Amino acid sequence: MSSEHTMLLLPVAVSMALLLVGAVAATKTTTHLKFYMHDIVTAVPSSPATAVRVARAATPLPLEPAVRFGDVFVIDDALTEGPNATSPAVGTAQGYYMYASRTDAALMLSVNMVFTAGPHNGSTIAVLGRDAILDPVRELPVVGGTGVFRGATGYGLLRTYLINGTTFNAVLQVDMYVHARV
Ligand SMILES: *[C@@H]1O[C@H](CO)[C@@H](O)[C@H](O)[C@H]1NC(C)=O
Numbered sequence: 657m658s659s660e661h662t663m664l665l666l667p668v669a670v671s672m673a674l675l676l677v678g679a680v681a682a683t684k685t686t687t688h689l690k691f692y693m694h695d696i697v698t699a700v701p702s703s704p705a706t707a708v709r710v711a712r713a714a715t716p717l718p719l720e721p722a723v724r725f726g727d728v729f730v731i732d733d734a735l736t737e738g739p740n741a742t743s744p745a746v747g748t749a750q751g752y753y754m755y756a757s758r759t760d761a762a763l764m765l766s767v768n769m770v771f772t773a774g775p776h777n778g779s780t781i782a783v784l785g786r787d788a789i790l791d792p793v794r795e796l797p798v799v800g801g802t803g804v805f806r807g808a809t810g811y812g813l814l815r816t817y818l819i820n821g822t823t824f825n826a827v828l829q830v831d832m833y834v835h836a837r838v
């Protein structure tokens with residue numbers, strides 16, 4: 657091949673390489689993460705409160721008079737591998753939720769899942785959505801992420817695994833289906 661041909665082919669080869677890089681970069685994989693979230697609204701001997709009410713509103717919910725439309729809680733809930741609080745730590749759920757319905761026990765939940773152990777240590781997943789806490793399964797949108805989850809999309813399924821009727825402390829099962837270039 658003459659050097660002129662090489663010169664002509666070079667830009668073609670470069671653009672094809674760029675296309676390939678683009679295609680590889682656009683490939684996202686789906687990761688299923690399963691863990692448990694400990695929402696401690698009442699301090700117990702084994703844990704301080706990790707959900708703190710910072711705003712108290714005026715109108716009790718019709719079916720849940722203990723809480724009021726407009727109540728806001730800031731959370732830093734432990735995330736663990738298994739449902740038991742003593743099971744290995746995965747990270748924390750940091751953010752807030754507010755009672756955002758005048759009629760139903762429905763939260764607006766805005767939380768960063770901050771991973772502090774395992775393969776995703778140092779990465780986060782941002783979740784923002786409606787959490788109708790009495791529903792058996794709630795779907796929450798993933799709106800982004802950092803680290804290995806940069807640019808993440810996807811969703812999470814939230815289930816109440818346990819709730820204590822006296823303290824209202826809850827253990828939630830979290831299944832996240834995260835699309836990212838992990
Ligand atoms: C959690 O684990 C601790 C220590 O292993 C155990 O004593 C406790 O019974 C467990 N709790 C539940 C609810 O399984």
Ligand SMILES: *[C@@H]1O[C@H](CO)[C@@H](O)[C@H](O)[C@H]1NC(C)=O
Pocket residue numbers: 772773774777778
């Ligand atoms: C998570 O990453 C931090 C920062 O790199 C490190 O200090 C810590 O030991 C790691 N934790 C685990 C459990 O691997």
Ligand SMILES: *[C@@H]1O[C@H](CO)[C@@H](O)[C@H](O)[C@H]1NC(C)=O
Pocket residue numbers: 700820821822823
């Ligand atoms: C609810 O929590 C209280 C305080 O920690 C505890 O004494 C009680 O046994 C719990 N109830 C159930 C059903 O686990």
